[in-house]
Amino acid sequence: MTNFPQTFLFNGTVVPFEAGEAIAAALDRAGVVSLGDGQDGCGARYFCGVGACQACVVSVDGTRMEACLTLAREGQQVRSIGSVER
Amino acid sequence: MSGPEVLVIGGGPAGIAAALEMARAGLVVTLCEQAPRLGGAIHRQPNNASRRVSVPRAQRRRWQALSDALAASPVEVLCQHMFVGVEGNGVVLIEDRANRRIFMRNPAALVLAVGGVERVAPVPGWHLPGVVSAGGMQVMMKSTGRAPQGDVLIAGSGPLLVALAAQMVSLGNPPVAVLERSAAPVSPLAAARLLEAPAYLVEAAGYLLPLVLAGVRWRRGAAVKSIEATADGRLSVTTVDSGRRERRLVVDRVALHDGLRPNSNGAKASSSGPFVVSAGDCREVLGGVAAIADGRLAGRAVVAHLGGRPAAADATEAQLVRERRAQVTLNGFFDFSGPDPAELPDETVVCRCEGRTLGQLRSILAAADPVSPREIKLNGRFGMGACQGRFCTEWVASFVAHQRGGSPPSVAEFVGNRWPVKPVSVSAFIEPLAPHPPSNQSE
Numbered sequence: 183m184t185n186f187p188q189t190f191l192f193n194g195t196v197v198p199f200e201a202g203e204a205i206a207a208a209l210d211r212a213g214v215v216s217l218g219d220g221q222d223g224c225g226a227r228y229f230c231g232v233g234a235c236q237a238c239v240v241s242v243d244g245t246r247m248e249a250c251l252t253l254a255r256e257g258q259q260v261r262s263i264g265s266v267e268r
Numbered sequence: 269m270s271g272p273e274v275l276v277i278g279g280g281p282a283g284i285a286a287a288l289e290m291a292r293a294g295l296v297v298t299l300c301e302q303a304p305r306l307g308g309a310i311h312r313q314p315n316n317a318s319r320r321v322s323v324p325r326a327q328r329r330r331w332q333a334l335s336d337a338l339a340a341s342p343v344e345v346l347c348q349h350m351f352v353g354v355e356g357n358g359v360v361l362i363e364d365r366a367n368r369r370i371f372m373r374n375p376a377a378l379v380l381a382v383g384g385v386e387r388v389a390p391v392p393g394w395h396l397p398g399v400v401s402a403g404g405m406q407v408m409m410k411s412t413g414r415a416p417q418g419d420v421l422i423a424g425s426g427p428l429l430v431a432l433a434a435q436m437v438s439l440g441n442p443p444v445a446v447l448e449r450s451a452a453p454v455s456p457l458a459a460a461r462l463l464e465a466p467a468y469l470v471e472a473a474g475y476l477l478p479l480v481l482a483g484v485r486w487r488r489g490a491a492v493k494s495i496e497a498t499a500d501g502r503l504s505v506t507t508v509d510s511g512r513r514e515r516r517l518v519v520d521r522v523a524l525h526d527g528l529r530p531n532s533n534g535a536k537a538s539s540s541g542p543f544v545v546s547a548g549d550c551r552e553v554l555g556g557v558a559a560i561a562d563g564r565l566a567g568r569a570v571v572a573h574l575g576g577r578p579a580a581a582d583a584t585e586a587q588l589v590r591e592r593r594a595q596v597t598l599n600g601f602f603d604f605s606g607p608d609p610a611e612l613p614d615e616t617v618v619c620r621c622e623g624r625t626l627g628q629l630r631s632i633l634a635a636a637d638p639v640s641p642r643e644i645k646l647n648g649r650f651g652m653g654a655c656q657g658r659f660c661t662e663w664v665a666s667f668v669a670h671q672r673g674g675s676p677p678s679v680a681e682f683v684g685n686r687w688p689v690k691p692v693s694v695s696a697f698i699e700p701l702a703p704h705p706p707s708n709q710s711e
Contacts, residue, residue: 200412202304202315207412215501216397222653224623227397230386231404232309233302233350234531236654237620239691245368246691250404252365253304253348 190258193218199254206231206238206249217249218262226262239263271295272376272574275360275542277351280308281556282548282563283381284334287343289567290379293576297342298373300349300362305411306338307331309383309403310556312410319413321435324471327556334560353687354378358541363692370696377543377570381563384528384549385658389424389606390626393495394524395617398503402525406432415439418520421505423447423492425602426527427472430486434475437482444519446479449526450603451489451510458601465594467557491607495522527604528553529662532685543573558591606663609670618667619660621653629664633671641681644668650682657683 189196192209199208206228209217220226221239229235231250238249241261249260271294276287279301287299305313311331314320338345352361352370360373386403388394402424405416415436420443422429433446452458462469479486489510496504498518505517531550547566548559561584568579614627632639632648644650650664651657657664661682669676 200315203412204304204408207315207408210408210416211412211414213417222621222623224395224617224621225397228400228408229404229620230401230659231407232383233690234385234655234658235401235620236689236691239654245693245695247365248691250408251302251348251350 188254188256190254190256190260192260193262197254197260203254204250205240205242205247205252205254205258205260208254209249219264221246221263223264226264271576273298273373274377274379274570274574275300275373275375276379276381278308278379278381278383278548278550279303279306279345279347280310280381280383280548280559281330281334282383282550282559282566283308283379284338285560285563286379286381286545286547286567286570287563288334288337288341289564289579290377290570291341291343293567293571293579295377295571295574295576298344298346298375300351301345301347302350302365304348306335306345306347307410308559309407310559312407314413315411316413321410321413322438323435324474326467326470330556330560350690351380351382351688352690352692354541354544356540360542363690363696368693368696370692375542376574377545378541379545379547379563379566379570380550381547381559381566382531382550384553385531387526387529387604387662388524388659389526390612390616390618390660390663391492391494391524391607392613392616393497393503395620395623396495396497396503398497398520399495399522399524402426402428402432402523405521405523406435409435409439413439415441416521417441419444419518420521420523421445421447421492421517421519422523422525423449423490423507424525425449425604426525427475427598427602428525429523430472430475430479432523433484433486434478437478437484442479442482442484443523444517446484446486447490447492447507448486448488448602449491449605450601452601452603454488454601461597461600462594465590465597468594468598492522492524493607493611526606527599527602531658532680543570545569552592554588554591554595558588558595561585561587561591606666609667618663619650619653621655621660622649624649624660626667629667630671633668638672641665641668641677645682654689656686656689 217226229237273296276283276299287297291297307313348365350363386401493506493508545566547563616626651661661679665676
């Protein structure tokens with residue numbers, strides 16, 4: 183690991199990431215495949231990687247964003263949406 | 269330079285080529301890319317420059333030429349900037365994701381170069397976590413420079429399957445298998461047809477050789493029949509070959525892909541709005557070489573529309589024609605038709621967003637009074653979800669034709685032409701709508 187270890191929280195669990203990495207990539211490396219219930223209740227998960235499927239939408243510091251397009255930031259609070267949030 | 273302002277959406281080869289062409293003609297160009305880095309799907313640049321996926325030399329050189337020219341140009345490049353839509357009055361809304369706000373531009377022209385939509389044919393279980401599109405898997409791999417972990421099965425149809433597999437080999441985690449739906453033989457005679465597009469032959473050899481050396485089988489005529497989640501969080505996949513023999517594989521990830529189609533989602537043309545041109549795979553799926561030519565042509569169309577000096581005639585149009593022909597030849601090795609609908613069980617999820625199944629669609633279609641595509645959408649909720657029907661409507665249309673006969677309804681009949689759906693927070697709108705973004709120019 184050449185990068186300074188930075189972390190964010192996913193549903194309260196610490197997830198490390200590297201500089202310039204999207205939230206989805208850090209979660210994938212941490213072995214997190216299911217991202218919760220999702221906005222339509224069918225399960226949030228990474229699929230297309232380019233924002234087209236909208237399946238990886240999570241709450242990032244309280245705002246819904248695609249995990250595949252949003253950069254991880256130090257101390258960020260990432261949460262599943264769906265039953266957890268509603 | 270103080271020519272008219274133009275906006276390009278998409279920082280892949282088509283968008284960059286269009287931007288360069290317009291900047292050369294003296295237009296003031298802004299290029300917005302939603303990802304943190306330029307390149308689009310094909311040339312996506314790594315998060316960490318020391319860790320990158322190997323790509324064919326010709327592809328690397330094309331990117332080098334584009335990015336060098338862009339760096340030397342006056343084009344304003346904004347990464348992490350998403351296209352939100354075009355207002356009726358012609359104002360284009362852009363989301364600045366890093367600063368979480370929306371800003372407006374009022375360009376004379378808008379070039380949409382947002383890439384094609386990846387096609388993934390529905391099979392039972394394709395909606396499960398851990399099942400991703402091959403393009404999605406590849407773009408993550410290009411960004412992180414790491415292969416996906418665990419046992420990976422790649423299936424569907426198209427050259428992307430072998431490209432992804434070869435890149436996984438080079439990063440140290442070969443896939444367990446690559447299943448190609450097409451059973452068409454890859455004979456020397458068939459390959460000879462590709463001689464008119466030698467670049468594709470070189471590229472194919474560059475992908476297939478490492479697969480052979482790594483002992484990864486490219487099983488032609490084989491497909492995924494169904495996927496189930498196992499109790500220990502893995503995926504149990506039933507595959508079927510051309511002799512209808514079934515087998516079971518347990519893996520960690522499945523990457524599916526059945527070609528690409530153009531992306532018609534986007535800006536609705538409005539009489540008072542900017543002049544809108546599409547370029548690259550979002551207009552016509554012809555691949556990376558053609559995308560540069562097509563971007564150039566789109567840029568020239570904008571320049572001509574705005575009364576600029578036309579570019580000197582060159583081989584750009586001829587190149588597009590040549591690439592179109594090569595693409596037809598290349599497609600002969602693949603089968604993008606997906607599974608036979610008759611073989612798909614009722615519980616197959618068709619709509620990935622809301623979990624609507626093929627059985628539900630079949631019962632809607634069985635009604636005595638034939639329902640229209642709009643009714644299938646509004647009452648059946650197929651194409652109503654957050655993906656705006658990108659991943660289901662084409663298949664819904666083919667299932668309609670399969671059940672009722674006749675030709676399939678067009679995707680546009682289901683979804684119309686709408687702004688892309690994105691989660692944009694209300695606070696991003698409440699912040700003062702600035703005419704210009706703050707200066708956080710990215711590479």
